[in-house]
Amino acid sequence: MSMTEVWRKTDVAECESAARPSNSRLRMHSPLLICMVAFVLRILAMGMVQHWPLNEKSGLWKSGLEIVNIASSISSHKGFSAPFGIDSGPTAWIPPIYPALVAAIFTLFGPRSNAAAMTILTAQALFSALTCIPLYAIAKRAFDENCALWSTWGWALFPYEVLVPGLFVWETCLSCFLMALLCYFSMNLSPDDRWEQISAGALWGIAALTNTALIAVMPIFLFAPHLKRSVHFPYKAIATVILVALLVVCPWVVRNRHALSAIVPVRSNFGEELWVGNHEGGIGRIESGLGPADNEAEREHYRSVGEISYVAERRAKAMHFILESPAGFLRRAFYRFRYWWFAEGEAAPLFTLYRFLTLISFAGIALALPRINTASVLTIVGSILTYPLVYYVTDVYPRYRYPIEPFLMLFAGFAVSRLLVMDKKGLHWRFRNLHWRLKR
Numbered sequence: 254m255s256m257t258e259v260w261r262k263t264d265v266a267e268c269e270s271a272a273r274p275s276n277s278r279l280r281m282h283s284p285l286l287i288c289m290v291a292f293v294l295r296i297l298a299m300g301m302v303q304h305w306p307l308n309e310k311s312g313l314w315k316s317g318l319e320i321v322n323i324a325s326s327i328s329s330h331k332g333f334s335a336p337f338g339i340d341s342g343p344t345a346w347i348p349p350i351y352p353a354l355v356a357a358i359f360t361l362f363g364p365r366s367n368a369a370a371m372t373i374l375t376a377q378a379l380f381s382a383l384t385c386i387p388l389y390a391i392a393k394r395a396f397d398e399n400c401a402l403w404s405t406w407g408w409a410l411f412p413y414e415v416l417v418p419g420l421f422v423w424e425t426c427l428s429c430f431l432m433a434l435l436c437y438f439s440m441n442l443s444p445d446d447r448w449e450q451i452s453a454g455a456l457w458g459i460a461a462l463t464n465t466a467l468i469a470v471m472p473i474f475l476f477a478p479h480l481k482r483s484v485h486f487p488y489k490a491i492a493t494v495i496l497v498a499l500l501v502v503c504p505w506v507v508r509n510r511h512a513l514s515a516i517v518p519v520r521s522n523f524g525e526e527l528w529v530g531n532h533e534g535g536i537g538r539i540e541s542g543l544g545p546a547d548n549e550a551e552r553e554h555y556r557s558v559g560e561i562s563y564v565a566e567r568r569a570k571a572m573h574f575i576l577e578s579p580a581g582f583l584r585r586a587f588y589r590f591r592y593w594w595f596a597e598g599e600a601a602p603l604f605t606l607y608r609f610l611t612l613i614s615f616a617g618i619a620l621a622l623p624r625i626n627t628a629s630v631l632t633i634v635g636s637i638l639t640y641p642l643v644y645y646v647t648d649v650y651p652r653y654r655y656p657i658e659p660f661l662m663l664f665a666g667f668a669v670s671r672l673l674v675m676d677k678k679g680l681h682w683r684f685r686n687l688h689w690r691l692k693r
Contacts, residue, residue: 282402284389288382291409295378299419303374309365316421318546320352325364327356333512337545341556343512345521349505350463351424370422377418380426385409387433388659394440395629396621396667404666408659413606417655425655428464432656435460435467436636439474440629442494444487454494458501465519466643467656471498473635478628515561524568526647530585531571537585538592538649589649593641596651607651610661617664620671633660 307313314321319336323344326335333353336346355373362368385405392401408414418426438453460467475491502519509517529539545552545563555563575582591597594611596604618637624630640657641649 282406284386284405287389287405287409288385291385291415292378292382294409294415295381295418296375298415299374299378302416302419303370305371306367307370308367311365311370313370313422314365317423319347320355320424321365321422323347323352324355324359327352328359328364337552337555339552339556341560344560345509345513345517345519346560347522348424348462348465348520350459351427354427355422373422374419377422377426380430381414381418382409384426384430384433384659387430387437388663390437391433391440391629391633391659392663392666395627395633395663396624396670399670400663400667402666403670404659404663407666407669408662411606411610411662413603413610414658414662416603417652421652423652424463425652428460428467428656429659431456431460431463432467432470432636433659435470435474436632436660440478440632442475442478442487442490444490447493450490450493451497454497455501457494457498461498461502461519462505464656466640466653469643470636470640473632473639477632477635480628480631513561517561521560521564523647524564524566524571527571528567530589530646530648531574531582533574535585537588586645589645590641592649593644593654599651604651610658610665613665613668614661615664617666617668617671620668621664633663636660 303313304311318338322336322338323333323346325338327333332343333349334343335341336344354376358369358372358376359365362372385408388408389401389405392404435453435456438449438456442453443449457468457471475494479486506516506518509515509521513521515521525544529535529544530537535543542548543551545555558566588597596607599607618634621630621634625634637657637660641654644653
């Protein structure tokens, strides 16, 4: 190797070393420390965005009305029922885990009390903060430690991610944490460790019973990490994961068959969601005053015909609209695509941050395209592209994107880390060239 090549390699190593934190800084910037900082910031934000103390009439309880109503029903010993606050019988409108969690909090602290609100929002802040730990591991595996630090600190500090846990009562933050955990376990699934496969399957079952949309990425997470490996494909391990997940979900399906006299895999309201985004005169996503949550006539109709019949009616109307007006459906689907990524039509300052994350993550994906053939990057990009498909077809809302935002932050962190390395390299080479010319 010539001295020139040695010099150049040394320069590159120096630049990359300058772009990376030192070992002492890495110890200080451990995932656990970042997680703690993220939690503290979310608690502080929670104190600012809500008007404490809260009571049963506070607007927070309307932000997740179906979950809150079902939780109130459970805590008052009326069972998993009444998603719209009226005696309408058993329901599968919402998956069971988050209403059950909220119901446990209501039982301990009182329904819709100030203490219950504080506990629920604190739990949501914790779920969001804990996402730092699997996010760090995923980013380090997909790229490097420098990217992992930028991504995780970005998740901890980015104002939009900090504010979301304190804005409403919904499973968004738990879904986000589960999504990151599922990605991590899928990337590290051992074909020989049966207990690890059982644990991964149980986690998938919990995810399905928390947010059914998470199942959309299951094929990506189970198959993509193994596509580029030279070892044999782990069919048995994947089959074990799927079987355990089905066993976890099975009791809820049996309950639905008994309570609703219908086969409802997890939740029943797909027909309603399809109608919300696809009906004559609609804008293409949720509007107030059109559903049983905030329309008394619809609520009474829901109670009179029953949940299964009501959802079937809405599904039939939506399908009629789609088949009669495919162009109208495609226009609405394209609008939902734009809304998902850019919150089209939203003027609040918070949505500027939402759009900024989209743009910088897209830049990171573009920079990562040369690595798309690696299993880890392929898995993450595939999940980003796959997860929103059901929302393009049905309905869209900004918080629905939160479960994949750790992955967007990962690519944002990759973009920042690469741009800083490129900038430092450029400055270093310009200094070298200037020094060489001066010596001449």
